[in-house]
Amino acid sequence: MAGIVLSEAEGRQGKRRGFCIRGLRTFLSPGVGSLHFTPLVRGSGCHWLLWICWIPWALVAEGDSAVPPPILTNEVEFPLRLASPQPLNPTFPRLPSSDPPPVVPSLPLVLPQASPWPTQALKGTWIPLREWADYIGASAPKRVADKPNAAYELKAKRGSLVFRVGSSRVSAFSTDVMLGQLPQFIAGEPCAHRLDLEKTLFPLLWPSSTLLATTNRFVVLDPGHGGKDSGTQSFDARYYEKSFTLDWALRTKALLEARGIPVLLTRTNDQEVSLAQRVFIAEEAKAAVFVSLHFNSATPLVVRRGLEVYALTPPGMISSVVREGEDNPRLSFPNNHFDPSNTLLAWLIQRAVVQSSGAYDRGVQRARFMGVLRGQKRPAVLVEGGYLSHLEESRRISEAGYRQKLAEGVAKGIEQFFELPE
Ligand SMILES: [Zn+2]
Numbered sequence: 001m002a003g004i005v006l007s008e009a010e011g012r013q014g015k016r017r018g019f020c021i022r023g024l025r026t027f028l029s030p031g032v033g034s035l036h037f038t039p040l041v042r043g044s045g046c047h048w049l050l051w052i053c054w055i056p057w058a059l060v061a062e063g064d065s066a067v068p069p070p071i072l073t074n075e076v077e078f079p080l081r082l083a084s085p086q087p088l089n090p091t092f093p094r095l096p097s098s099d100p101p102p103v104v105p106s107l108p109l110v111l112p113q114a115s116p117w118p119t120q121a122l123k124g125t126w127i128p129l130r131e132w133a134d135y136i137g138a139s140a141p142k143r144v145a146d147k148p149n150a151a152y153e154l155k156a157k158r159g160s161l162v163f164r165v166g167s168s169r170v171s172a173f174s175t176d177v178m179l180g181q182l183p184q185f186i187a188g189e190p191c192a193h194r195l196d197l198e199k200t201l202f203p204l205l206w207p208s209s210t211l212l213a214t215t216n217r218f219v220v221l222d223p224g225h226g227g228k229d230s231g232t233q234s235f236d237a238r239y240y241e242k243s244f245t246l247d248w249a250l251r252t253k254a255l256l257e258a259r260g261i262p263v264l265l266t267r268t269n270d271q272e273v274s275l276a277q278r279v280f281i282a283e284e285a286k287a288a289v290f291v292s293l294h295f296n297s298a299t300p301l302v303v304r305r306g307l308e309v310y311a312l313t314p315p316g317m318i319s320s321v322v323r324e325g326e327d328n329p330r331l332s333f334p335n336n337h338f339d340p341s342n343t344l345l346a347w348l349i350q351r352a353v354v355q356s357s358g359a360y361d362r363g364v365q366r367a368r369f370m371g372v373l374r375g376q377k378r379p380a381v382l383v384e385g386g387y388l389s390h391l392e393e394s395r396r397i398s399e400a401g402y403r404q405k406l407a408e409g410v411a412k413g414i415e416q417f418f419e420l421p422e
Helices: 022-028 033-041 047-060 129-136 194-205 241-258 275-284 334-357 391-397 400-418
Strands: 006-010 017-021 126-128 142-145 151-156 159-164 169-172 175-178 184-186 189-193 219-223 263-265 289-296 307-312 361-367 380-387
Touching: 126 129, 126 184, 126 194, 129 151, 129 189, 169 194, 175 194, 175 334, 189 194, 194 334, 219 241, 219 275, 241 263, 241 289, 241 400, 289 334, 289 400, 307 334, 334 361, 334 380, 334 400, 380 391, 380 400, 391 400
Parallel strands: 175 361, 219 263, 219 289, 289 380, 307 361
Antiparallel strands: 006 017, 126 189, 142 151, 151 159, 159 169, 169 175, 184 189, 307 380
């Protein structure tokens, strides 16, 4: 079929490589499919047949468990034409490559303090929500939904927690957080895993108890990728992820510095910086907080959108996302010392960016494979600001005004992290 071009898309951190079929993906995208679909088949005899194939796909495509429709591979023209990204828009903010390397300010070292954990008042691995509610001073669990999962709401001082039996997604004060273990019924009672209650929800209930006693507010922002490592590409193959992340970081830096919060970037131009160097820069700067900025990409036939913030998986907990089967719950890294603060920082940024941008809330997630987080001796998170593989979201990310909203969200989340909530 004329108009279908294969474009090379490099996966996150340059490790996955695949092909996205731009025309076909547009054709299959729910919400926009009908705009493109009808002109393609108008007048053909297979109009109704294709509609019947497309509608069920559009209904399920947004979910993670979407079943991809069959690809009509004989419609791809051969030989394959690889689309190469066009040069950046001249108005795209960039710093000249001759800029000197970032100056690392000299700040007094603030040693992190051990994070307080809740007492072991509750016994056992699986805690009934009824006991947990009583322990945290919340209302007794109230069943608020039966389908698709039995949902229970606990009203705490800071807001509502909604657990769903059989679902890892918990609504924590209207922002979603992913649990390591699925809540389940035990002896007829809804229960959640102790690690999830202690390491994911407790820091959100008592944020002041998880924050480090420090006056250091130095932030290191990490624009993902750079140089030969381009990251993924925008849906229209015009821009690389590395350009968007740098622009996003520059905008966030300006906002934070206007609020009196000093910021250092791990790169200020299109240069390659290894993951180890990024950790080293934060270490040298004695940064109070490290935030890595990325955009996401799904495999070609998965239609996925939305914002997610990653924190390192605490020891013993199962990760939300694994890579190449790598997820050993017995592992512990230097950054795990900051598990409660990581959770809180991730949740604050997730909430603020969802509010500022209107992006779909994919929730705070956990991963153990992210090298840029593992060695951080400070609260550290990685923000995935949306899916460049999604037509609509990629289009929005390509707009400077939308990236400014993403920057406002990150800046607000970091600023709130430094304010000691009650
Ligand atoms: Zn990336």
